[in-house]
Amino acid sequence: MKPFYATGILLLLLTSVCSAQDAPQAAPQDALVKITRSGSQPPEIGIPDYYAGTVRKEALFDADEPSRVVGGVVTYEPGSRTAWHIHPLGQVLIISAGVGLVQQWGQPVQEVREGDIIWIPAGVKHWHGATDNSRMRHVAITEALDGKSVEWLEKVDQQDG
Incomplete structure (x- = not known):
């Protein structure tokens, strides 16, 4: 297992534990372990209102109550990026391939x-994406607040990044 995957798993566990402070201490007796098989989730192309360039998103898992944690893998082709956005409860990005860019407002x-890990605090306006000459892939772990994990804002100006 590569070090950044182990780190990612640890962060996921810590995020789940920290976010579930008000959750019951024990799972119901009928709760089942859920396995999502690799490649079973079809990728989606990023919506042009929220992304510039070609971006592929693959859902890894959605939150099942009482959890609020969602995760996915996002691949950015060279020069592609998100629009400015915020996360109501923050986000962790684990860069799993390539070279990318991130900017806080x-x-x-x-x-x-x-191998880099980025923590984006709750409510911090930011964007992220690939450099002009490299792809970038990251695992995103985000908490949802009232079912919403992101608020999309304006597109990034060329002078911003």
């Missing part, structure tokens, strides 16, 4: 590489 653009 009012801060400089930062380069990220395979």
Whole structure:
């Protein structure tokens, strides 16, 4: 197992534990372990209102009550990126391939590489995507608040990144 996968699993577990503070301590007796087989979720192309360039999204898991944690893998072709957006309860990105960029509103653009882990605090306006000459893939772990995990804002100006 590669170190960043182990780190990602640890972060997922910590995120689940931390987000479920008000959840029951024990699962119902009829609860079942759920396995989602690799490749069983068809990828979707990112909606042009929220992404520039070619972006493929693959859902990994959705939150089942009382959990609020959702996860997916997003692959950005060179030069593609998200629009500005915020997450009501924050987000963790684990860069699993390539070289990318991330920018918080009012801060400089930062380069990220395979193995890097990015924590985006709740309510922080930001964008992320690939560099002009490299693909970038990340695992995204996000908590939903009242069923909503993201608020999309305006597209990124060329001068922003």
